[in-house]
Amino acid sequence: MTDVLSTPVSLAAPGGARSAAARPARRRAALQWVAVHSVAVVAALFFLLPFVFVFLTSVMTDRQALTSDFWPQHWEWGNYAKAWETPGFLTWWRNTLVYAGAGTVLTVVSSVPVAYALARFRFRGRNLALMAVISMMMLPPQVTVIPMYLFWAKQLHLTGTLWPLIIPMAFGDAFTIFLLRQFLLTIPKEYVEAARIDGCGEVRTLLRVILPMAKPAVAAVALFQFFYCWNDYFGPQIYSSENPGAWTLSYGLESFKSAHHTNWNLTMAATLLVMAPVIVLFFFAQKAFIEGVTLTGVKG
Amino acid sequence: MALASGFRRTSTALPVPPALRRKRRRERARTLGFLSPWLIGFGVFFVYPLLSTVYFSFMKYDGFRAPVFTGLRNWTYVFSDYPFFWEGLRNTLWLVVVMVTLRVVFGLGIGLLVTKIKSGLGFFRTAFYLPYLAPPVAATIAFAFLLNPGTGPVDHYLGKLGLPQPGWFNDPSWSKPALTMLAVWGIGDLMVIFMAALLDVPTEQYEAAELDGAGPWQRFRYVTFPNISPIVMFAVVTGVIQTMQYYTQAIVAGQVASGIIGGSGEQFEPGYPNGSTWTLPQMVYNLGFQRFDTGSACVVALILFTISMAFTSLLLRRRSGFLTED
Numbered sequence A: 001m002t003d004v005l006s007t008p009v010s011l012a013a014p015g016g017a018r019s020a021a022a023r024p025a026r027r028r029a030a031l032q033w034v035a036v037h038s039v040a041v042v043a044a045l046f047f048l049l050p051f052v053f054v055f056l057t058s059v060m061t062d063r064q065a066l067t068s069d070f071w072p073q074h075w076e077w078g079n080y081a082k083a084w085e086t087p088g089f090l091t092w093w094r095n096t097l098v099y100a101g102a103g104t105v106l107t108v109v110s111s112v113p114v115a116y117a118l119a120r121f122r123f124r125g126r127n128l129a130l131m132a133v134i135s136m137m138m139l140p141p142q143v144t145v146i147p148m149y150l151f152w153a154k155q156l157h158l159t160g161t162l163w164p165l166i167i168p169m170a171f172g173d174a175f176t177i178f179l180l181r182q183f184l185l186t187i188p189k190e191y192v193e194a195a196r197i198d199g200c201g202e203v204r205t206l207l208r209v210i211l212p213m214a215k216p217a218v219a220a221v222a223l224f225q226f227f228y229c230w231n232d233y234f235g236p237q238i239y240s241s242e243n244p245g246a247w248t249l250s251y252g253l254e255s256f257k258s259a260h261h262t263n264w265n266l267t268m269a270a271t272l273l274v275m276a277p278v279i280v281l282f283f284f285a286q287k288a289f290i291e292g293v294t295l296t297g298v299k300g
Numbered sequence B: 001m002a003l004a005s006g007f008r009r010t011s012t013a014l015p016v017p018p019a020l021r022r023k024r025r026r027e028r029a030r031t032l033g034f035l036s037p038w039l040i041g042f043g044v045f046f047v048y049p050l051l052s053t054v055y056f057s058f059m060k061y062d063g064f065r066a067p068v069f070t071g072l073r074n075w076t077y078v079f080s081d082y083p084f085f086w087e088g089l090r091n092t093l094w095l096v097v098v099m100v101t102l103r104v105v106f107g108l109g110i111g112l113l114v115t116k117i118k119s120g121l122g123f124f125r126t127a128f129y130l131p132y133l134a135p136p137v138a139a140t141i142a143f144a145f146l147l148n149p150g151t152g153p154v155d156h157y158l159g160k161l162g163l164p165q166p167g168w169f170n171d172p173s174w175s176k177p178a179l180t181m182l183a184v185w186g187i188g189d190l191m192v193i194f195m196a197a198l199l200d201v202p203t204e205q206y207e208a209a210e211l212d213g214a215g216p217w218q219r220f221r222y223v224t225f226p227n228i229s230p231i232v233m234f235a236v237v238t239g240v241i242q243t244m245q246y247y248t249q250a251i252v253a254g255q256v257a258s259g260i261i262g263g264s265g266e267q268f269e270p271g272y273p274n275g276s277t278w279t280l281p282q283m284v285y286n287l288g289f290q291r292f293d294t295g296s297a298c299v300v301a302l303i304l305f306t307i308s309m310a311f312t313s314l315l316l317r318r319r320s321g322f323l324t325e326d
Helices: A022-058 A078-084 A091-119 A126-137 A141-155 A163-171 A173-183 A189-197 A201-212 A215-231 A234-238 A249-257 A262-283 A286-296 B018-056 B073-081 B085-116 B122-132 B134-144 B155-159 B175-185 B189-200 B205-209 B218-245 B247-257 B281-292 B294-316
Strands: none
Touching: A022 B085, A022 B122, A022 B134, A022 B175, A078 A091, A078 A249, A078 B085, A091 A126, A091 A163, A091 A173, A091 A201, A091 A215, A091 A249, A091 B018, A126 A173, A126 B018, A126 B294, A141 A163, A141 A173, A141 A234, A141 B018, A141 B294, A163 A234, A163 B018, A173 A286, A173 B175, A189 A201, A201 A215, A201 B281, A215 A249, A215 A262, A215 A286, A234 A249, A234 B155, A234 B281, A249 B134, A249 B247, A262 A286, A262 B134, A262 B281, A286 B085, A286 B189, A286 B281, B018 B294, B073 B218, B073 B294, B085 B122, B085 B175, B085 B189, B085 B218, B122 B189, B134 B175, B134 B247, B189 B218, B205 B218
16 A cells, blocks of 8 residues: 555656756746646635634624624634533533444454455355445445334334444444455465464464554544544434434534524534544544545555 | 355365364354354344345334235335425436536546645645545535525625525525535545545656657546546446435535424424435435335335445446455
8 A cells, every 4th residue: 555645746857957948848847836736725725715614603703603704803712612511512422422432443343353354264155245245335324224223113122322323333344344354455465374384373363463464454444433423413313313312413413503593603613513523533643544545445 | 256266165086084174164163253243243234124124115014003014005106106206316316416426527636636736735635635524414514504695605705706696505406506515525535546546557658648749638538547447437336326325414404404403303394495405315214214104215215225236236347346356
């Protein structure tokens, strides 16, 4: 896996040749520089301005937030405290952390051995198993939701709690399995063979030899899963919405606006509070994350 | 592929020595052990509910009284009597075609742009990537604010420029374009995938093309595109599958824009405004969980399943390169 983030892209050598023939080429390169960077600035505005507007509105007074002003007259930092103190907000935070934390750990622990088996073991039906994983990965959650709801509600009486969201994570996640398998295939077989000669069993080989080498991939899938749980709206809506004590941020945030009527400033403050952890996490784990996204694509 | 080089059946003359047989049995137990979490998950969360969905699609069931067999009644109801089915299918297909096309085109464009940037690369890359991370509910609420007619900044500045100020999420003919804009805003994932693919294109091919006098467009058409076309294909197919599941943004945008926020039992007009954001996944939710028509909800779920699996099979074709190994 090449590191996309740090791969330098330098096609034209700057400066250098001073001959008359090189001058038009240099001018063309300069023009291209200007063109590329102007487009980049415009694109960056498209991607970043929404965040800027949301932030500036979040620190406006109630009155000003109803106008289309750009810059706040008074900086109402207290809006963040008010958003934070909304009834339920802390509960949603706690529930989301529990769901995302437990979900991530369970998913990784249950998916690693499956991915390893699919990448390394030779057995009959392996391709079939892989196709099943991919089918499950592509399955819209709405296809199975009705029997699953009946299962959790009527057989186990667990709706209105976080359990229907967390328990399935202990049985492997198709997307995680698939990504890990793709990565494990890139680890040369020789390592496994060397470990076997040293007398390691499969479990020991996986834990002592393969996992340390697969750390970046494991970090990437853990992040993906954490984000998936953090962002999940459909799951909480189906399984836990009947009990406000089991709401998550994604689900609760939507009801936030009804508690604050037309207070766009508080709604935007809450919105940013929900975005913030994901973005902070990204800055800490940028490299693992980008590598993970690259893994989702196929190598050409 | 793997099957050929996997277990070689020793059904030919020689009897299998007991030691080998024991080893094989041990290997099979080990494989099963490693696969067991997912085998259970596959059975409980895929096979069972799928079969159950098929079962309920032939039943009349409201979640309370015992299910009654009704034959094809639910199927004919959904296709010919349910007034909102075709509208939902049309909207879903609109989103699939427009959203996927624009996301792939812009994702590729931004990916190309990033490979050409020489100054401030780190800043630009992060800027282009960041929106992809915004949680969908939060991003949708943010866009509902930005595009809100009257108070939102977008219409304000459009007005200043003398351009028309659409009602966006409140206008049936602008709500899907608004959702598309939101989807294009979050193309960070595609940008990264395309960027990686573009950097893998061998530079000698560009040099050769340049020697042959190829211009920028010809270089893209005859060098870049053939090299990255498997990734484009991958992005299109996964994009179609994701968009078939399009749910959260449509429902949140409709609820916020209509001013009625769901949560506890309050029902808003599905697909607000005027059914324009009504999609197949919402249909499953609405039929199954709000109208307690389990049978019809399962019919729609199976239609969704069939379309998604048809596209998944495109990915699984051997030539797509999705399953290649080593």
